Amino acid sequence: MASDRPMVSAENPATRALEALIDRLHARGRLRVWSLVITIFGDAIVPRGGRVSLSALQDIMARLRIEPGALRTAMSRLASDHWVTRERQGRNSFFRLDEHGRHAFDLATRRIYASGPPAWTGRWTVALAPPGVDEKTVSELTALGFLRINGAVHLRPETADAADAGDALSGMLVVHGESAEHPEAFRALWPSEQIGDAYRAFVDAYRPLADALQGGRRMTPLDAMTARTLLIHDWRRIVLRDPGLPLALLPEAWPGEAAREIARDIDRLLHEPSENWLDAAGLKAATAGRERFASV
Template sequence: MDEIITPAPLDARIADLHAQSRLRVWSLVVTFLGDAIVPRGGRAGLGVIQSVMERLGVDSGAVRTAMSRLASDGWVTREREGRLAYYRLAAEGRHAFDAATRRIYASGAPQWDGQWSVVIAPANAANLRADALGEMGYLRIAPSVFLRAEAAGAADPGEAASGMLCISGTGTDLPEALAQQWASDGLAEAYRRFLGGWEPMARALDDAVHLAPLDAMAARTLLIHDWRRLILRDPGLPEALLPAGWPAQAARLLARRIYTPLVAQSEMWLTGEGVPPQRDPVTFAQRFGIQPGISASIG
């Protein structure tokens, strides 16, 4: 029987989380809900959320404050059954996570046929929409101009580009100045920090170390939290336009290498906490290009 322990790499990652200048608990909660709860119908009790957050070193008071903020900002809705409170991502929260889902769990850089999309925003809307457009792969190349390589499967900008001029065109060459904005040294270094920070966890899992179910859920949440924040900084150039040695794919393969063995134990914990079963196990099993069947035993 495989030994179930809490390896030092998990505690090291938690310590790194708290060493950051400011921990955004609400963002950590959104990661947990989007990654683990949405596939199971979208609703989780406050106690379930608190258990994961407390394992990540976040006290219950901070969790309650974060939930109140998310509710007041329209990111989650709260439902009561007797004395118990349940939360689910509201339309705004679901849209924010769903729009990024393809990029977070993709198996690699997108395929590209030379198509580009340009969005020109009114001056008074550009700053307001910049973050949302950035998460969809648009690079801000001028105060009111955003550019994206139209790769296969790219999310429709939808509401983020409402009221803006959208233009499509074709071109296979990327000017050096734009290439440097997209594939910046700072972003490359962020990918390398991700690789260095998570490699010890990958090695532990490669050595057949099994985390206890709650620890697996905490590790999975923290992995996707780190990965989500990183991947949404990256406009996501197609592979044909990336510089040689670009570390994004190595980081993605590391995320997959860690995520895959965490699934069974973390899903076991969710089931034990009474969270309803997955609604579409086949789609879930395709995250990071994993073959269908990984979650066949998940109830």
């Protein structure tokens, strides 16, 4: 359940834009708080050692109008599902990412922060699954960039940075090839309109915040961290449903790159104040690693 909407300064369009985004979050219906926590871990906590206090998470959730009880329930679920482990230090609680969770983040990170569509090598991989393949395997193949053409056939255009799919393809008939007639027909094999609409909605929702920040409006460190969380959460929700096709196989006038540009610009402008908040919240200094929205 959300708490009451706070008073908003009418003088700062960046703050108004953030409130509209929080309204949008709650308008979707019942919140999956655990999913928001996963976003925070992957985006902000993992690069800083993977450990965060419950109080720091509570501060972000309170700004998102999410009650402490909902957060505690989410953390219990994540611990039960082996995403996080809980540690006590005196009267304080801390959560650390489990190794199971770290593996899942490593796979998703490349897609979330990519600078653009991957380069196609011209090769294809076709995997024929045996009868009764479980949905967990199907989900893993989707995360690896495969499209499920029907119940048994999975197809992936190979790219230079494609993740190794050997384990997921175990027990399947796998065919590799370099040629295909009319590869543009590939566009008809996946739900591009649904994902395209999601990208267009993302642009419409985040353009006011982008305009405000590009116009020089500033946000408090907590507001910047909150806006960053929403930005990456909404971006992640789309990108991880998008198979991440090479540019040559995308529909014309594909809105994904306009959405990526807005995500990149907002993330860049929020980076310093949000990192200042993480410093003040007592997280470890960020380690050298991936560049955000840069080539991976």
